[in-house]
Amino acid sequence: MKKDVILSLRNITKRFGALVALDDVSLDLYRNEVLALVGDNGAGKSTLIKIISGALIQNKGEIYLNGKKVDFATPVEAKRAGIETVYQDLALVDTLNVANNLFLGREEQVSLLGGTFKFLKHRLMEKKAQEILDTLGIKIPNIREQVKYLSGGQRQSVAVAKAAAFGKNIIILDEPTAALAVKEVGHILDLVKKCKQKGISIIIITHNLEHAFMVADRFAVLRVGKKVGERIAKDTDIDEIVKLITGGTFVVSKKGERKIKADSM
Numbered sequence: 001m002k003k004d005v006i007l008s009l010r011n012i013t014k015r016f017g018a019l020v021a022l023d024d025v026s027l028d029l030y031r032n033e034v035l036a037l038v039g040d041n042g043a044g045k046s047t048l049i050k051i052i053s054g055a056l057i058q059n060k061g062e063i064y065l066n067g068k069k070v071d072f073a074t075p076v077e078a079k080r081a082g083i084e085t086v087y088q089d090l091a092l093v094d095t096l097n098v099a100n101n102l103f104l105g106r107e108e109q110v111s112l113l114g115g116t117f118k119f120l121k122h123r124l125m126e127k128k129a130q131e132i133l134d135t136l137g138i139k140i141p142n143i144r145e146q147v148k149y150l151s152g153g154q155r156q157s158v159a160v161a162k163a164a165a166f167g168k169n170i171i172i173l174d175e176p177t178a179a180l181a182v183k184e185v186g187h188i189l190d191l192v193k194k195c196k197q198k199g200i201s202i203i204i205i206t207h208n209l210e211h212a213f214m215v216a217d218r219f220a221v222l223r224v225g226k227k228v229g230e231r232i233a234k235d236t237d238i239d240e241i242v243k244l245i246t247g248g249t250f251v252v253s254k255k256g257e258r259k260i261k262a263d264s265m
């Protein structure tokens with residue numbers, strides 16, 4: 001049976017001046033899968049997901065969502081289509097509290113009688129925010145606290161919770177586990193699994209291949225702007241993915257250690 005494609009990228013090219021950040025990249029995302037998008041620094045991962053989420057516009061190529069061509073001019077348009085993104089540089093506002101961050105840009109969803117009762121609106125927003133966090137098992141001591149006082153892991157959890165709560169089709173996470181303690185990493189990866197159980201498709205970017213293997217069904221590898229491989233997670237291993245990422249070949253030392261020898265690509 002042919003798998004169900006939810007998002008299809010066709011021949012995406014993105015240039016920044018003379019620099020070709022993405023070169024003719026085609027990639028499918030299937031319904032209800034976790035796709036790990038990996039590659040070295042500067043490979044084009046963030047650029048690609050920014051194009052999917054409407055934060056950047058490609059120079060060439062097309063995007064199809066559920067078979068229909070889409071042209072997201074802004075992130076708001078992608079959100080309307082059910083695509084939620086957590087960017088590498090977290091999109092939370094430091095000086096707003098947790099509840100306000102969760103509903104930032106969506107205040108209308110908790111509007112009461114056209115916003116006449118501001119106080120009630122805040123109470124309702126806090127109640128809903130607490131429900132979102134509770135559903136995902138996220139513990140934040142005080143959701144009225146400004147997010148600048150939260151730990152890195154808590155901030156990351158709030159950002160992912162926001163995506164999980166509002167992403168109807170696709171959730172994109174750019175380095176969600178970077179700089180987190182072991183326990184917090186486990187929590188974020190559990191959130192990814194919970195989102196998948198809800199039937200959502202997830203793209204996760206990470207430099208930590210162990211984390212990627214814990215959640216991913218499939219890998220797509222970018223190298224200097226080009227897609228150099230796709231692998232089903234259960235049919236591959238860290239060694240092979242590293243080799244794809246670096247373009248290197250393995251040299252086996254006398255001690256039997258496998259080291260990467262970079263090729264001239």
Ligand SMILES: Nc1ncnc2c1ncn2[C@@H]1O[C@H](COP(=O)(O)OP(=O)(O)OP(=O)(O)O)[C@@H](O)[C@H]1O
Nearest residue numbers: 016019021039040041042043044045046047048088
């Ligand atoms: N706004 C921009 N203006 C100019 N160049 C950019 C811009 N954004 C990205 N680039 C360049 O495009 C290339 C791809 O960058 P991108 O951020 O997509 O890489 P990445 O794979 O996400 O890397 P990392 O793992 O370090 O986050 C890099 O060479 C980068 O310098």
Ligand SMILES: [Mg+2]
Nearest residue numbers: 045046047088
């Ligand atoms: Mg990046």
